[in-house]
Amino acid sequence: MTLQHSFRLAALLGTTLAATPALAVNGHYVPGIEGLSAAAAPPAGLYYRAYLMRYDIDSFRDAKGDAAPGSNSGSVNALAHRFIWMTGKTFLGADYGVETIIPMLDVELDLDVAGRSFDDYGVGDVFVGPVILGWHGEQWDATFAAGHWFDTADFDADNPASAGKGYGTTMLTLGGMWHLDAKKTWNVSALSRYEVKTEQDDTGITPGDSWLVEWGIGHRLENGLELGLVGYDAWQLEADEGAATTAKAERHAIGVEAGYLWPSAGVMLKGAAYHEYDAEGGGLKGLESEGDAIRLQLTKFL
Template sequence: MKVTHIASAAALALLAATGAQADGHYVPGVEGMQGPSVPPAGMYYLGYLVNYSIDSLRAPGSSKVPGHNTGTVTALANRFVWVTNHKLLGADYGMEAIVPVMRTSLTFNTPGVSDSRSGVGDVYLGPLVLGWHGPQWDAVAAAGLWLDNASDSHPASPGKGFKSTMLTGGLTYYFDGAKTLSGSALARYEFNSKNDDGFRPGQQLTVEWGLGKSFGAFSAGVVGYSQWQTSDDKGPGATTDRARRHAVGAELVYPIAGAGVFLKAAAYKEFSVRNNTKGSLVRFTLVKAF
């Protein structure tokens, strides 16, 4: 599942502090167990309520930037998915759109940033979602575009200021025939365009993973994510310092079968960050089938 990058303003403020640059749109941690499994044909609403709490800024060498540098970013990403009855390359064909609403508050003493903003973030349009299903596996491939519709005029503004093309691929494998034990990995790759100042952030790879176990009415497991900047920034103010982050956490999933609803909750702690913000993330997800 995709959502706009809730730490975009923090990354921009970090630019002033350490020379780090803004990264892509996708925020890791919004997908967990069985993230690559596309649902059956139908219409779906997915609401992601995410809170990212920033506890420090990290320099290119992973050291903590001196001073009091904290912030909170809260986002509600409204995702609309339509999985059709049509087949493409042997897969179920679908499409999707995401409209995020964000609230960002930053207090970064080192770069001298104190700002709070709310608004609609950059919208994602995904005309291609492909879902394959085997006896003990699911796979996904997708492609779409992050727009630059949102404001980016202040440090805490919800927009990134540039477009991004995002490609997705992933696999869920079930270790038993009853599908009670699963392992999954989902990869996103972003190609970023230039902003109005001619600056182009480097490309970004995100990998989210999960190991889950079903316990009758609910499922629980261990989840995590890693994110790497894979190419150098280009344009005014660009450096060769690349960003990366790693986190681990836990997830709980509870279905309400009669209402066609899934409820999910997850918490992550970032344990290694370079050239970006470092903190913790809490996510609540509601999935409703129509």
């Protein structure tokens, strides 16, 4: 592996949460930040949601899934602020809303493969979503959303821990949830994100399109506590245009989640832990991280 590839390997790592990390496969959105019931848009009103995430990198994997030589590790601590406004208006039979996400990152990488360590912290690239559409049936929910991650954060092509990515990303969202019983104590859900990127000005590389799915199987107990199995699968669908390699990244993880809603306080709290069991690197990064993530999610109905 060349030193140039080593510098690139984490240029996209942990740069923003989406809500943001476990780390994005090759775009802005980081899978694992939503979990159970993520595919159901909330009722009319204004919401604040905070995502606090810790991602510990155990190793970096190449295009064959093999670990890079040496001791390569790192961590990402991220806090993302998300504001959602469901307007009370409808469009195409769906509840209509808008959103924005402001992520804050602290990234540290210790890379034997590059012969040095890297770090950065600060505000990441900002997301603006002018479209949220939520449909609701007796035992099902469906959501479509569209928005753009703007290239607003600082980016250094020589620092793979940069808080910014150096390019923008248009993100399309589609998801659904099905309640398995009339009392809605059991549910299955899937939320997918498709990302299309712009050219990274500092390198002239345009990252390939990517697609990911977050899924969950949840059960709500009589006391209101919801428990479930969660996971995510993410794929880079196209090779990076202008890169030295045609390899494409991917990542897969499984985990558990618990959540509780306090209706009188207008507060919902969720916690989840994920283990990544497979990762393959490629494209702009050269390598893909593999590790474990812990997420806390606080939602306040304003």
